[in-house]
Amino acid sequence: MFKNITQIRLIAFVALFFVLFDNVAFFQNVTEVYPFSGFKNIAFVFSLAFILFAFTVLLFTLLSSKYTTKPLLITAVIISSLTNYFMNTYSVVIDDSMIRNTMQTDINESMDLFTFKQFLYIVLLGILPAFMIYKAKIEYGTLKSEMILKAKTILISILVIVITLFSFNKFYTSFFREHKPLRYYTNPTYWIYSIGNYVSKTLDSGPVFLNEIGEDCKIVKDEKEPKELIIIVVGEAARADRFSLNGYKKETNPLLKKEDIINFSNMYSCGTSTADSVPCMFSFFDKADYSYKKGIQTENILDVLKRTNEIEILWRDNNSDSKGVALRVPYEDYKSPANNTMCDDECRDEGMLVGLNEYIEANKNKNILIVLHQMGNHGPAYYKRYPKEFKIFTPECQTNQLEDCTQDEIGNAYDNAILYTDYFLSKVVNFLKPYSKSHQAAMIYMSDHGESLGENGLYLHGMPYFMAPKEQKHIGAVMWFGDEMKKNIDTAKLKSYSDEAFSHDNLFNTILGLFNVETKIYNDNMDMLKNATIKK
DSSP states (O other): OOOSBOHHHHHHHHHHHHHHHSOHHHHHHHHHHSOSSSHHHHHHHHHHHHHHHHHHHHHHHHHOOTTTHHHHHHHHHHHHHHHHHHHHHHOOOOOHHHHHHHHTOOHHHHHHHOOHHHHHHHIIIIIHHHHHHHHOOBOOOOHHHHHHHHHHHHHHHHHHHHHHHHHTHHHHHHHHHHOGGGGGGOTTHHHHHHHHHHHHHHOOSSOOOOBOOOTTOEEOSOTTSOOEEEEEEEESSOBGGGOGGGTOSSOOOTTGGGSOEEEOTTEEOSOSSHHHHHHHHTSSSOTTTOOHHHHHHBOOHHHHHHHTTSEEEEEEESSSOOTTTTTTSOEEEOSSTTTOSOBSSSBOGGGGGTTHHHHHHHTTTSEEEEEEEOOTTOSSOGGGSSOGGGOOSSSOOOSSOGGGSOHHHHHHHHHHHHHHHHHHHHHHHHHHGGGTTTSEEEEEEEESOOOEESGGGOEESOOOGGGOOGGGTEEOEEEEEOHHHHTTBOHHHHHHTTTSOEEGGGHHHHHHHHTTEEOTTOOGGGOTTGGGBOOO
16 A cells, blocks of 8 residues: 655554544543534544644654654554553553553453454554555655655644644643543553653662661560461452442342451542552552652561561462562462462462461461452453352353443442452451451451442543542452450441541551551551550
């Protein structure tokens, strides 16, 4: 098709392709704010297409050369076909957080996302145009003529952008100030920006030094008191409003409701993806101060507890990994039958409990913290997240192609996964009960983030926090305390304020308080248990 074509003309054709075929989500969102109800709105939407076209031409013209044009364009159309699919199908935004989440996703999780529809997107909107670009015969002039042509293209592109902006000045004033999230859907410009942002936040010009915190930490308690045994369960994509403990119409917590648990109905995550939330929830920083770089450059709560030399720590993971939290403590991968003895279609969360009795016995004279990172409600293949006996809510969505299911079917599969988490947490509680007299035993459960299930056309999670819906931030959270721990914690008092607003920000200091760790970095105002602690 493209024979004897200049590189500028090839770039223009590809830019037009992006505007027409890879920006469906962008224009759908734009027309919700600026509906086709009048000439001015219609003209403005078309002006956005002109600006997007001109900006894409400008971007690739600046980056192009005799040896980079084809590789750049081929890479762009293939990646854009993927981002196009995810934006159209799940209404996700490809920002730097989503890039980080993608980079930390293992092959099994990636396969859960693969569908025939995605294959068609890649072939028709990625591989096919990439092949046409590859086969194009680009005519190059002299260096001088190419430089002049490039300069003219850059100038014309800038003029088109400036003239269009001034022509619709009032529209663009509100567009940039009031509707900033709309530009997050532009393709390929926003994912290119996001990759740059990810690289900027991830890479550092020099070596990464780990900042130590809590260097003065020590456990202050009566040596005659029993040792502590605390299990923290990190959930996955469990939103609060699907817990019957929080008033959900379906009975998704039949086992937990029989236990003497404290339910925190107003708990919020510090991120909308595992890559953000898990490091943040174990971090010394609260959400307002936390960043990826601070997270990797600063010790977390596990490091502080380890420094006391009186607490044995074990992280078991049935998810992708600890996202850097457990780098300096014992870590065990339970996504494989090599460690997890309870695997069928996939390895189950309850398999992480196998062998813990032996671990506790081996460390019976020490305080113990065990972290169990669930597979939980990892989507979109919710139907894989639970054994067959938990198919209670039917009909369920039995595919990862959510567009092939009704919202009720998606919800039923998701709720069955919540039901399995209820079962798993009840097993954790019953695992701890035999230790409730010999140890100060407790369980803390918090999900890493929530999940969208089709509300307002949104699915999964990972939206930028400021624009993410409540469903992606409002999370399930419960606690359980054994008999010896109840001598220190007034559970009735704790229940009296458990409906107050809490977040991942509270976890760091709550753990310090539970283990009676004295350190200058402890902030008792952030300790969820402070007002329920029995003074002795």
